[in-house]
Amino acid sequence: MIRWRKGEVLSVRREWPGAIELQVSLPEGECRALAYPRLVGRPEPGDAVLLNTTALAMGLGTGGYAMVVALPDRLPEDPQGPGHLVKARYTPLQATVLGADEQDSPFHDVLRDADSLDGMPVVVADLHSALPAILCGLFGSRPPADYAGPAGEVASSPVRAPRVAYVMLDGGALPGWFSMSAARLREIGWLCGVVTTGQSFGGDVEAVTVHTGLLAARHVLSADVAIVTQGPGNLGTGTRWGFSGVSAGEAVNAAAVLGGRPVAALRVSEGDLRERHIGVSHHSLTAYGRVALAPAQVVVPELPGDFGDRVAEQASELAGRHELVRVPVDGLEELLRRSPVKLSTMGRGLDEDLAGFLTSAAAGRHAASLLS
Template sequence: MLHWEKGRVLAELEGWAGVQRLLVQLDAPGAESVRALAYPELTGAIAEGETVLLNTNALRRGLGTGGDALVVARADPPHGAQPAPAGHMVKTRYTPMQTIVDAIDDPASPHYPVMRSAQSLERMPVVVADLHSSLPAIIAGIRAERPGARVAYVMTDSAALPAAYSRTVAALREADWIDACISAGQAFGGDLEAVSIHSALLGAHHVVRADVAIAIQGPGNLGTGTGWGFSGAAGIEALHAAHTLGGRPVAALRVSSGDARERHHGLSHHSATVLGAGVLAPVDLPLPAMPHSGFWLSVGEQLNNAVIVPAIERGVRHRIHRVSTSGLLESLHGAPVRLSTMGRGLEEDSESFLAAAAAGRHAAALLDAEGRSRD
């Protein structure tokens, strides 16, 4: 069930690309004013004084990610004709907010001839991670090794669906740390749209001409504490897609020294489950090379016991790569966005970001001097 409320827009607050932030006075007697998010791609641009219908589920439940009211509709439709996409690709299908987008794999797309003939990633490295918060750290690692590498971010659809919701992506695009964001599956609002994770990765290579692709869910990771009840399990499909299409799958390990939950301390059970029990193809596993660190020695043992051995028993041989951490902290400190994972910053949980940066550095090291992938 949706929690519906109605109100009048008092002011437009500072937003970011693809997102309007509004201050809305609720209609009920004595009701407060609330902050609300609107996606102009869905609603059109909203002006002060308009009456809007809100979904306040997340707001009333006090959720962290997504804890704002969301504009579902406006009392009056926007004035003037709205531009119509050339294609027929529908996302958030069969919901009241389904929207038509121009997808790179739609027959009406100018990229369709390229996408129709695209078959292989030609060994392009594809970094797959559990948490959206690891995205800037992965890119920091890529830039530490190969500053000029072209990077495409593929946003999967297991968490937030609007790519515009990510302020991280908006800031990384503005700083030229990402060359394109491709929203895959039911996710929408990236620079480019794709029907599937497979099409999105092919588009990263053949349309964006990226040297490295990064595939991660958007903000709003969902976990339940059960073995398989977490949205990051979608990383299995991304790693399989990279392998199937002839890419080089690289898994960014989720680790933490600051998470008080036992299942996430050291090597997270999310990484252990995805890589030890879920993935059916060999994957590169970058691990920071810090031989005198008790934390990383412990993570190495966890990785062997929870991932390497169970995978071998299933006939899958992952590859552990020890990655130099020289210069990675400096690159992380230079990120154009604040690094934060589960509320912890770089100082509180540096190991989390080092693991992600090591994956980025390893992916960049797989490229030759011209940016082409090599073994």
Template sequence: MIRWRYGTVTGVRGGWRGCTELEVDVEAREGEDAFSCRGLAYDELVGVPEVGDRLLLNCNAIAKGLGTGGYALVVAVPDRLPADVEGPGHIVKARYTPMQAMRLAVDEDDSPNRAAVEACESLEGMPVVVADLHSALAPVLAGIHSTAPEAKVAYVMTDGGALPAWFSRQLDQLSDRLCTVVTAGQCFGGDLEATNVHNALIAARVVGGADIAIVAQGPGNLGTGTVWGFSGTAAGEAVNAASVLGGRPVASLRISEGDARERHRGVSHHSMTAYGKVALAAADVPVPDELPADLEGKIRSQLEELPERHRQIEIDCSGLVEAMEALPVKLSTMGRGLDRDRVYFVAAAAAGRHAAQMAKRRD
């Protein structure tokens, strides 16, 4: 199940918050030649490797050629273990795996935020933008701040993709535009930790002071091509969570003009399933006022299939492309940028703009 290998650090490529990127020489095993590759270490889990360190590696991603996580992941620096870290917190994440991590969650007894979280009875109409993919985070944020520049925005990361929030370079690059990052469920490494999406949304509001929350999984979407077999079903569950807590769910549509797979062209089957079948609560569904001419008929037809409980709202998208181009991150979804899948990013930014307009009406 795991391709265990030993390797040696030959160079440190750099890093970002929580991560160190390495050059690694991987030792040969029987029937396999030695090779060199990129390695990735999570600093809080294994320490910060240095040139010359011998590493224990998990090379599954290298063997499978995974685009999102194409690293040899550092499991341990066996000859230079990090010191034990003592402190409060007994919530275990990545539970019962060799890399399980003890974290302090906002909703446990030792947390200074527990009383505030427990006392919160409602999100009081806070807009909650729900998206299928982590790549929607940046354009949603651009849509919000192009419309309400002073809005305080929290990101709630769900555990359908990467479990360590540190894996996302975007979070590092966008950190000054987010009031807090809350890692929910089995994922970890945010500014705040929460047991589930419900308390993560509450923490975003009462601890982070957010005006708007964005909920999406971390990098590394899982999909099998079947109706129900994809990690983005959690988007529908997040709509339900936001609604039951007294928030205002905003369903960001996953629309594509650049995806070669028919099930994702137009409105992705992920959005149709998550919002059409999993989400039992009503949500606002922002629809861009600019759609690809060759797909507009298909998209309009697909949207007619969504349940009547959802409210579809056409959004003026003027200025959104410029707002996205001004971001400090490279926009990319499944390897496609703004030039190859413009409608994907515009649809996400439109959801952000709608949430910002809702937040301004609340003030």
């Protein structure tokens, strides 16, 4: 089940908050490897590293990385401080974190009786790649006052920009540190924080469930809007129910039962080679049409031409349970092209799958319209 390798660190390629990318020498050649310093310590050139190369060897979606399991000759110091929530439980890398909702947390009293999101918009999407696109649409009319775009221009707005929290599900990557996009969006103020829920970990705030994750976004991070997606990567089997994005429907239920305003972002593609994902993906039709028992506002983008008609017709399958909201996409492409992070979904960039990113941005635009 695991392909083990022992290698030597040749160099540090780059790093971002919580993660370090390495070049590692193995008996059969060189490879890129990823280390999470809070789990294994900080690797340096010359260090021996124990690697898990399973997904790399199988060509699975790990970004082309081997994963550092340990520095066998230089173990990190024992962790200090509070925190007794165990995540990645009963695996060799189970880790303790301080959960916002546990008894030792300074926020325990806040969350102990918290039961409402106070009408906070909660944008739910299937893929992690929707996160920056949703933010592009959301901040199109209410940008952070201090954000400087790629050309150096400084955005300004007559109203306070909303505080947006990312609530990460555990269907994709478990370490929140894996996401370079989330780290960058956090750095520039497009996110007020990352909340890792379930078995995922490494966020600014840790939570046991998506429910306490949403409550923490509202009452700990003071978010005005939450965006809920799985971490980078996803699992799919080509069957109706066997995909990790089923959790999008469950997130709609959680947002609704807590008094939030669920906004469902459709997974749409014009560039996917698989018919089941062309137009509105079967993932969205199952997650929102079968799993989500509570009503949501499903954002239907006003895309041009026959493809736009196809998306609208497929989305109409959800009308019996949800409110369909038509949202224009004019001006959204320009906002997407100014994204502060690279836009990529299933290996396709903005030009290869514009419709998908426009759909996510439209959900952000609608969420912004719900703010008073």
